[in-house]
Amino acid sequence: MSILVDKNTRLLVQGITGSAGGFHAKGCRDYGTNVVAGVTPGKGGQTFDNTIPIFDTAHEARHETGCNATMIFVPAPFAADAILEAADAGIELIVCITEGIPVIDMMRVKIALAGKSCRLIGPNCPGIITPGACKIGIMPGYIHKPGNVGVISRSGTLTYEAVWQLTSRGYGQSTCIGIGGDPINGTSHLDALKLFNDDPGTEAIILIGEIGGSAEEEAAAWAQQHCAKPMAAFIAGATAPPGRRMGHAGAIVSGGQGTASGKIEALRNAGIAVAESPADMAATLIATLKAA
Amino acid sequence: MNIHEFQAKQLFEKYGVATPKGFPATTVAEAKDVAAGLGASHLVVKAQIHAGGRGKGMFTSGFKGGVQLCDSTQQAAEVAGKMLGQTLVTHQTGPAGRVVNTVLIAESVEIEKEFYFAILMDRGIAGPLIIASTEGGVEIEKVAEEMPHRILREPIHPTLGLQAYQARKIAKRLGFTSAQMPKAAKIFLTIYELFIACDCSMVEVNPLVITKTGDVLALDAKFNFDDNALFRHPDVAAFRDIAEEDPREVEASKSNLNYIGLDGNIACLVNGAGLAMATMDIVKYHGGEPANFLDVGGGATEQQVTEAFKILIADEKVKTILVNIFGGIMRCDVIAQGIINAVKAVSLPVPLVVRLEGTNVELGKKLLAESGLPIQTANGLTEAATLAVAAAKQQA
Numbered sequence: 001m002s003i004l005v006d007k008n009t010r011l012l013v014q015g016i017t018g019s020a021g022g023f024h025a026k027g028c029r030d031y032g033t034n035v036v037a038g039v040t041p042g043k044g045g046q047t048f049d050n051t052i053p054i055f056d057t058a059h060e061a062r063h064e065t066g067c068n069a070t071m072i073f074v075p076a077p078f079a080a081d082a083i084l085e086a087a088d089a090g091i092e093l094i095v096c097i098t099e100g101i102p103v104i105d106m107m108r109v110k111i112a113l114a115g116k117s118c119r120l121i122g123p124n125c126p127g128i129i130t131p132g133a134c135k136i137g138i139m140p141g142y143i144h145k146p147g148n149v150g151v152i153s154r155s156g157t158l159t160y161e162a163v164w165q166l167t168s169r170g171y172g173q174s175t176c177i178g179i180g181g182d183p184i185n186g187t188s189h190l191d192a193l194k195l196f197n198d199d200p201g202t203e204a205i206i207l208i209g210e211i212g213g214s215a216e217e218e219a220a221a222w223a224q225q226h227c228a229k230p231m232a233a234f235i236a237g238a239t240a241p242p243g244r245r246m247g248h249a250g251a252i253v254s255g256g257q258g259t260a261s262g263k264i265e266a267l268r269n270a271g272i273a274v275a276e277s278p279a280d281m282a283a284t285l286i287a288t289l290k291a292a
Numbered sequence: 293m294n295i296h297e298f299q300a301k302q303l304f305e306k307y308g309v310a311t312p313k314g315f316p317a318t319t320v321a322e323a324k325d326v327a328a329g330l331g332a333s334h335l336v337v338k339a340q341i342h343a344g345g346r347g348k349g350m351f352t353s354g355f356k357g358g359v360q361l362c363d364s365t366q367q368a369a370e371v372a373g374k375m376l377g378q379t380l381v382t383h384q385t386g387p388a389g390r391v392v393n394t395v396l397i398a399e400s401v402e403i404e405k406e407f408y409f410a411i412l413m414d415r416g417i418a419g420p421l422i423i424a425s426t427e428g429g430v431e432i433e434k435v436a437e438e439m440p441h442r443i444l445r446e447p448i449h450p451t452l453g454l455q456a457y458q459a460r461k462i463a464k465r466l467g468f469t470s471a472q473m474p475k476a477a478k479i480f481l482t483i484y485e486l487f488i489a490c491d492c493s494m495v496e497v498n499p500l501v502i503t504k505t506g507d508v509l510a511l512d513a514k515f516n517f518d519d520n521a522l523f524r525h526p527d528v529a530a531f532r533d534i535a536e537e538d539p540r541e542v543e544a545s546k547s548n549l550n551y552i553g554l555d556g557n558i559a560c561l562v563n564g565a566g567l568a569m570a571t572m573d574i575v576k577y578h579g580g581e582p583a584n585f586l587d588v589g590g591g592a593t594e595q596q597v598t599e600a601f602k603i604l605i606a607d608e609k610v611k612t613i614l615v616n617i618f619g620g621i622m623r624c625d626v627i628a629q630g631i632i633n634a635v636k637a638v639s640l641p642v643p644l645v646v647r648l649e650g651t652n653v654e655l656g657k658k659l660l661a662e663s664g665l666p667i668q669t670a671n672g673l674t675e676a677a678t679l680a681v682a683a684a685k686q687q688a
Contacts, residue, residue: 027621077523102521103413104491110418111450140620140651155566157618161673164618164649181565183415210566213415236569239576244552245519246569246585260573277577278570279673 001201002130002175003150003192004093004119005069007034009134012067012091014039014058014074014082016048021073024097024138025052028071031141033134037061058082058089069093071127071136079123080105087118094186095136096123106184113186120186126156126178137178139163147172149285150196152189153208154181158236158278162206165282174202183212189219197227204230206285207272211237211246212258217266224270230292232285234275235263293517295531296340298396300513303528307486310479311510314398316340323372323397327365332399335362337371339380341390342536344514349382351375352389358382361400368397393535401509406499407466408432409480409510411448411487413494413518419450420487422458422480426466428499454484468502475508483510490528491521540584540603547599549588556581557611558684559604561597563588563622571616574673580681583610597630601638611687614680615646616673624648624656632663643668643683647676 011028015021016038026049029035037055038048044056055061058070070091074082079098086094101123113120121128127137131144143160145167153159159178166173177192179185189207196202205227209216216235223231238260240246264274275284295303298316305311313330317323327335339346339358346358355374362368372395381389406428414421425443427435435442444465448454456477463476479500487495494516501511522529534542544551550565554572558580562568565587572582584607588600604613617627631646647670648656660667668683670676 023621076520100520102491102524103493103518104488104521107413107419107450138621143620143650153566155564157562157564157620158566158570160618160620160650161567161570183413184418208566210569234570236566236573239554239572239582240569240585241552241554246552246565277574277674277677278567279574279677 001199002133003177003195003199003202004175005128005130005134005136007133009069009093009136010034010036010065010067011136012037012039012058012061012065012070012086014070014072014086016040016052016054016073017043018073018075022048024071024073027138027141028135031135032132033136036065036067058085058091062089062091067091069136070095072096072098072123074098076100076102080109083109083120084112087113087116091118093119093121095121095125095127096186097125097127097138098122099124101182103182103184106182110184110186121177122180122182122185124182125180125185126159128175128177130175131173139176139178143167144176145172147174148201148203149173150199150202150205151176151208152192152196152205153178154210155208155236158208161278162208162234162281166206166285169282169286171282171286174199181210189215190222193219193223193227197229202229204285204289206281207231207233208281209233209235209263211235211240211260211263214258216263220266220270220272223272230285230288231272232275232281232288233267233272234278234281234284235260235267236278293519293522293529293532294342294536295515295528296342296394296533297338297512298340298394299531300515301396301398303486303490303515304510304513307482307489309482309486309510310475310508312399312401314396316394316396317372318376318394320369320373320376323395324365324369326397327362327368330397330399333363334400335368336360336398336400337362337368337375338396338398339375339392340394340396341380341385341392342533343382343384343390345382345384346380349380349385352379352381358392372397390536401501401507401511402504403499404502404504406501408435408498409483409500410494410496410498411484411492414447417447420448420454420484422446422448422454422462424462424466428501432498448484453488454481456481472502472506472508475506479508479510490525491518492516493518540607543603543606544586544600547596549586549596549600549603551603552585553607554582554584555609556583557609557688558680559583559586559607559610559613561586561588561600561604561613561615563617567616567618571614574677575614575680578674578677578681580677580684583607594626594630594633597627598634598637601634605638605641610642612642612680612684613644614676615644616676617648617650619648619650619652619656621651623652624650625652625659628656628659631667632659632665635665635667640666642687645670645676645680645683647671647673
């Protein structure tokens with residue numbers, strides 16, 4: 001079992017004719033994802049890689065192929081429009097990989113999506129993968145292994161690090177979800193945690209956070225009340241100087257809020273084991289599993 | 293990105309935010325012209341640097357205070373002469389201080405009362421939030437700590453924007469009289485318009501004042517802009533003053549590298565922002581001090597890796613370099629070749645520890661081993677951090 005994506009996922013790629021979009025569309029297809037369509041305005045009627053039909057609009061793609069998920073590689077100035085188009089076309093799962101979208105654009109997208117039945121993952125994220133079934137995103141597929149650990153993270157390579165630690169120790173993953181490093185995003189730590197909590201195929205959860213905001217604290221407070229599954233966490237950015245944006249637009253400590261120590265304390269107070277070192281993310285979870 | 297006060301004033305004027313008249317000057321002659329042109333009996337001369345605490349700051353020349361009140365054109369020019377080209381040290385600049393290249397000369401107003409007014413993009417509500425207080429002119433963090441009841445918070449609807457009734461409500465709650473309220477509401481609304489139009493992440497007006505003559509003015513302001521949106525604001529991007537930035541960061545930004553200078557002696561080169569932060573953390577965890585945050589991104593080229601090495605090596609504090617790469621889409625053999633070429637190009641003055649993991653890792657390690665270069669290869673994050681910390685201690 002898994003969350004959000006599986007063998008039944010029919011994927012659209014918005015921005016499929018761009019270099020990154022094309023490269024990763026092939027990467028996802030090669031992993032086994034059912035890539036059914038691409039969208040590039042102005043290139044409707046052509047095919048991608050001689051097999052995947054390209055449409056001018058997401059509506060046509062939805063109507064013609066029944067796609068139920070989309071992966072967005074549209075450049076940042078136009079990415080908000082692409083998200084709204086996908087939502088308007090009725091596509092259930094929208095995964096936005098694009099980095100560098102203005103915050104005001106995401107603010108408007110967030111309010112526009114409120115109350116709609118679609119789910120947005122990202123932006124500025126590596127995507128989501130259910131090992132052995134479906135990969136939507138830029139993560140290297142082979143480091144994953146089917147299993148029952150759910151992984152939630154804001155970052156890309158740090159997630160690969162955690163996944164690789166799990167896989168090397170023989171622990172597979174149900175689904176790994178990168179929620180993205182931007183201050184305003186579609187799916188929060190808490191949203192992902194709730195999905196994993198309800199998924200019978202997920203038996204344990206790793207939550208990876210970083211400085212900035214209070215999403216990790218909110219997830220911790222909820223977990224304490226509602227989540228009985230073993231959990232481990234890591235928070236990146238303990239050594240980051242205040243007031244500076246650490247690569248991710250959302251990774252900033254401002255006015256004493258959003259510090260690593262505050263988040264670690266909130267997680268520990270909720271009974272969640274927190275790895276001291278990023279080398280120990282999997283080991284911390286495994287120790288929790290063995291103690292349970 | 294931050295801007296100078298005189299640039300903030302230009303934005304205020306463009307968007308109709310009431311503010312005292314004032315202009316920048318970079319020479320004494322210019323200062324004299326500006327002061328004479330203002331035609332005001334009371335003037336203020338302010339050193340323009342990107343740091344707070346200017347008023348209480350001290351110039352290395354011994355001249356005290358980066359904000360001076362003057363009563364004549366002549367006096368304003370003299371004061372400008374004592375500031376321009378001098379180094380101002382404040383509690384925010386560090387002991388090295390900042391060179392003052394520009395002063396702002398503005399008309400000085402008689403203040404009846406000071407307020408604090410800020411708009412920021414709040415991630416919790418996923419929209420703009422107004423924070424205002426009757427306690428203006430002091431640090432808001434201090435007010436938050438000592439008198440939290442004196443701070444009011446007004447969330448703004450992301451698409452409707454600040455409504456007129458909200459502006460009036462804030463004015464009344466801050467204690468403006470019925471007669472003063474329209475002027476206060478107008479300044480709040482114009483500041484909000486500017487905030488949205490320029491893709492700000494924060495506008496902090498401190499103080500916002502009511503003058504003895506009943507005008508409501510934005511006296512001093514601090515702006516932060518959303519770097520992601522600068523592409524659609526070339527006028528704002530032109531405000532960038534690289535003299536105010538860490539030269540290492542300026543160099544890195546030319547190669548599209550995400551670099552932030554720190555004070556330690558272990559330089560880090562990492563792919564991905566989250567892993568780059570975690571690498572700094574693990575260095576510290578094992579008793580070392582990171583010299584920087586450096587994310588070369590997911591698709592770094594050999595050229596970028598070489599430029600990154602040059603920046604790390606140019607930093608005299610650096611005693612060891614730690615490379616931590618998780619090759620996903622990016623292959624470890626490509627990274628290894630980039631490192632080898634970079635090291636050959638720059639000649640390495642300090643130990644280099646490399647940890648590679650992921651796609652084609654064995655091939656990458658083999659390339660490093662066969663290069664004959666003095667590179668320590670680490671297996672795993674922990675070994676990489678402990679090797680780097682040990683090497684830095686040996687060098688120190």
